[in-house]
Each structure stands twice: as C-alpha cells, then as structure tokens.
Amino acid sequence: MAFLEIDQVSFTYPKHDKPVLTEIDLQFDRAGITAVVGPNGCGKTTLTKLMIGVLQATEGEIRLTGRPIADFSLAEIGRRVGYVFQNPDLQLFCGTVAEEVGFGPANLGYEPAAVAERVGFYLDYFELTAYRNTFPMHLSHGEKQRLAIAAVLANEPDFLILDEPTTGLDAYRKRLLEDYLKKIARSGRGMILVSHDTAFVDRVAERVIVLENGRVIEDSRRKGKAADEA
Amino acid sequence: MKLDPRAKMVMALCLSGLALVYNSPLHLLLLLAVTVALLLSFRFELSAIGSYLKPFLSLMLFLFLIQCLFSPSGRVLLAVGTLPLVTTGGLLTGAGVVLRIVVVTAAAMLLATFSSRDFILGLVQWKVPYELAFMVFIALRFLPVFRDELVNVVTAVQLRGVDLKKVPWGQKIAMYSRLLFPVIYGAMLKAQRLAVSMESRGFRVYPRRTYLRRLNFRFVDYMVMLVFPVITIMLIVLQVS
Ligand SMILES: Nc1ncnc2c1ncn2[C@@H]1O[C@H](COP(=O)(O)OP(=O)(O)O)[C@@H](O)[C@H]1O
Ligand SMILES: [Mg+2]
Numbered sequence: 290m291a292f293l294e295i296d297q298v299s300f301t302y303p304k305h306d307k308p309v310l311t312e313i314d315l316q317f318d319r320a321g322i323t324a325v326v327g328p329n330g331c332g333k334t335t336l337t338k339l340m341i342g343v344l345q346a347t348e349g350e351i352r353l354t355g356r357p358i359a360d361f362s363l364a365e366i367g368r369r370v371g372y373v374f375q376n377p378d379l380q381l382f383c384g385t386v387a388e389e390v391g392f393g394p395a396n397l398g399y400e401p402a403a404v405a406e407r408v409g410f411y412l413d414y415f416e417l418t419a420y421r422n423t424f425p426m427h428l429s430h431g432e433k434q435r436l437a438i439a440a441v442l443a444n445e446p447d448f449l450i451l452d453e454p455t456t457g458l459d460a461y462r463k464r465l466l467e468d469y470l471k472k473i474a475r476s477g478r479g480m481i482l483v484s485h486d487t488a489f490v491d492r493v494a495e496r497v498i499v500l501e502n503g504r505v506i507e508d509s510r511r512k513g514k515a516a517d518e519a
Numbered sequence: 520m521k522l523d524p525r526a527k528m529v530m531a532l533c534l535s536g537l538a539l540v541y542n543s544p545l546h547l548l549l550l551l552a553v554t555v556a557l558l559l560s561f562r563f564e565l566s567a568i569g570s571y572l573k574p575f576l577s578l579m580l581f582l583f584l585i586q587c588l589f590s591p592s593g594r595v596l597l598a599v600g601t602l603p604l605v606t607t608g609g610l611l612t613g614a615g616v617v618l619r620i621v622v623v624t625a626a627a628m629l630l631a632t633f634s635s636r637d638f639i640l641g642l643v644q645w646k647v648p649y650e651l652a653f654m655v656f657i658a659l660r661f662l663p664v665f666r667d668e669l670v671n672v673v674t675a676v677q678l679r680g681v682d683l684k685k686v687p688w689g690q691k692i693a694m695y696s697r698l699l700f701p702v703i704y705g706a707m708l709k710a711q712r713l714a715v716s717m718e719s720r721g722f723r724v725y726p727r728r729t730y731l732r733r734l735n736f737r738f739v740d741y742m743v744m745l746v747f748p749v750i751t752i753m754l755i756v757l758q759v760s
Contacts, residue, residue: 362684364678
C-alpha cells in the first residue's frame, strides 16, 4: 500500500463545466523526490490541494495510508503531510518570524525549550535569524517563501508537498533548499515538488510526472538522483 | 430594471434600517421577500448570498441557540425538569436574529449590482469628496477580502496540525486573540498595496478630477428615493409607537 494513492480522480471547480483534472491515477511512497511539471494552468496546484483535502475530488478517491482522505480532518492531514502553498502570503499568520516557525511545534505539544531549539535551528538554516522579530508580511517574497518552508519543515512531517518553492529564490538559496530537500529524502521521507524550474527538477527529482490539460501524460523514473548523492 | 446607483444605495439603507427595527420573523420574512424581489429585478445571482453567508453559518447557529435558550417565553416545548429549554418565544427570537442577518446581507448585495466606478461617481456628484467616496468603496470591497483572509488563515492553521475543533475554549480564545492582530494587519497591508498601485496610476495627482460620464437621475430614480424613505419612516413610526 502506497502512502498516498490517487485513484481515478477527476475534478471540476464548482460552477465551471470544464474539468481541471481528468482520471488521475497516481501512487506515492514515503520515499524519494517526485516532481510534478507542466505548463501554467494545467492543474498542478489543484492536484496538490486535492491531496491535502483542501479541495474534494468530484470523482474518484484519494487515500492517505489506505484511508480515504475525506475521513481525516485538515489537522490530521497537516500532521502527516507538510504543505507549502504556491503563495506564501496565504500561509503566514503569526506576529513574528520566530513565532511562525514555532507555531506548529508549540501546538503539537513540545516543551518550550524544544520548540526554541527547533526555531533556532530552522531560522539559522534558512538564514532568517536576523529577522526573527520581524512581522512576516514585511519580508520580501523570497524571504516569505523561505519562512513558509521553514515553518512547515519545523513540524517535521512524514511527507512534504511544495508548490513552486523556488519562485523568488536566488541561485544560492535554491542550492540550500536543494541540499535540504535531499537531506529530508535521505532521512526516509517522501516529497512532491511542483515546479516550473526544469534545472532544479533535473537536479533533485527521481521521478517526474508531466501534467498537461489535466491529464498525466508521462510518469518516468530517473535513476541515479538525489538519494545516492549521500 | 436600471436604476441610478444612488437610488440603490437609498434602497439598501432603508431595507437594512427596517431589518434592525423589526423583531418578528414574519415581518423579517416579508422584508426578505421584498429584498429578494428587488435583487431579482436587477438580475442578481441569488446563490451569491448563500456563498457570502457560508463562513458565518456556525456563528448564526450559535446566535440562534443562545437566543433560544436565554429568552424563554410563551409555550414550553422542551424542558429539563422545571427548567424550560425550548420555548415558542425563544424559537421566534432566535429565528428573528438569524433572519435579520440574512436580510441585511441581502440588502448589502444591492450595492453589488452596480460597478464600483458608478458608486464613486454617484457619491462624488453628491459633493462627497472623492477620497472619502473612495474610502467607503474600499471598505465595502475590503469586507470580502477580509472574509477570504479569515478562511485562508483557518485553513493554514489547521494544516499546521492544529485541530481547531478540539482545542479547548480557553486556549482557542487565546490563540484567536494572538492571531487577530497579524491577520487584520496583513489584510490591511494588502489593501494598502492596492492603494499604492492606484496612486502610481495617477489617483489624486490632480486636484480636480474630471469624469467622462455623468450620472443622471431619471424619474424612476426620484420616485425610488422618495417612496422608499417615506415608507420606511412610516413603518418605523408604526413599529415604535
Ligand atoms: N478557485 C478556482 N476557481 C475556478 N477555476 C480555478 C480556480 N483555481 C484555478 N482554477 C483554474 O484551474 C486551472 C488549473 O489551475 P492550477 O491548478 O492553479 O494550475 P497550475 O498550478 O498548474 O498553474 C486553471 O485553468 C485555473 O484557471
Ligand atoms: Mg500553480
């Protein structure tokens, strides 16, 4: 049984007649980095929103660890699958950068000292320590992106979905993100990476799914990536 | 039917005013029927009211239950021991409160049946300073932005692993009050960004603005603006006396 199964899923937005996704059939294990690529508007973001239960499939079923995703609450999904939105503005809601990173761990019941340690680590890794008391909405786009990724990673979920995480990052920050994602993959966690950035995808992904007009037109594995670079 | 935006504003004001004065569900239902009929005559998609109210559904249910429980009168329908739980009077008061919210929302939708440009234009021709008219417009536009923002934050908080339904009340209130400020401030920043993009496109550069179009009242506009307030004032006087 795969960690995340998408079984004959179609999706149409309410009050629209043209389906955005048609008969999608995919399985994801809790290992390796899978990239989802495809032209603008082909339904990549919609597909990821279905995977985390923010949208519900019009037809077909999505299962997480074998159970239909409709049986989970959003919080239960969130604790298993970390999701980084395409638009970081939509997922930052705390008063300071440090609070934002600590929000998940603090609410998952970690001791204050453990939360502080994690916050310190992720702020340091994503080079946000200088902004720890800044209001998140005052950051630049790239900084917000890094903060959103740090805040989700601080929860240490089993599986990660990142929607266009490299937009707004410079080459050096991309490299850092790449290293970190590979490190997560090596620690036995799975990941889906939605991206336009073909160079980035080439460097990190072991499996590439190509979406076009709401259908999967290619699903191929590339040997010798990411995990073996340890 | 085509009406001047200002006539529609007067209509919306009258209907909301009446909704605040009336308490009985019957009166409010009649008021709702009138509002819906008006909306239909402006070719307004009624389902939009539903989607607008949806995030507030649990709040409305909460208000309904509170009114039901705490304003007992009339016949007792359900009691625990000697304590009346559900009474006819309580049910009616609860229904009244919910209906009032629906009527005010529906009346506000009258403002959505004309374009924002017409709205500003209408106010300006009434000698309302342009900046003020623009601010009123932003406030109206801002409410839906703010509601969307709330929906987003609630989703994002849950996806970080917090089960809002299971958090105890004390903690929930503490969390909400901590999030309230950043959310309001964030939404304001977004509105401000809108304002900056307007200024960079020449808003307020010239002391006097010129308008390509003028809105002109027609006979039916005058009628609406006369008849609606007169009837409203009469009804209010009747209700209060
Ligand atoms: N909330 C929405 N309501 C209606 N249509 C939408 C909505 N969000 C996206 N779409 C449409 O669905 C299609 C796929 O969008 P999306 O999943 O965001 O694509 P991608 O992420 O691949 O660029 C697009 O045609 C888009 O216009
Ligand atoms: Mg997208």
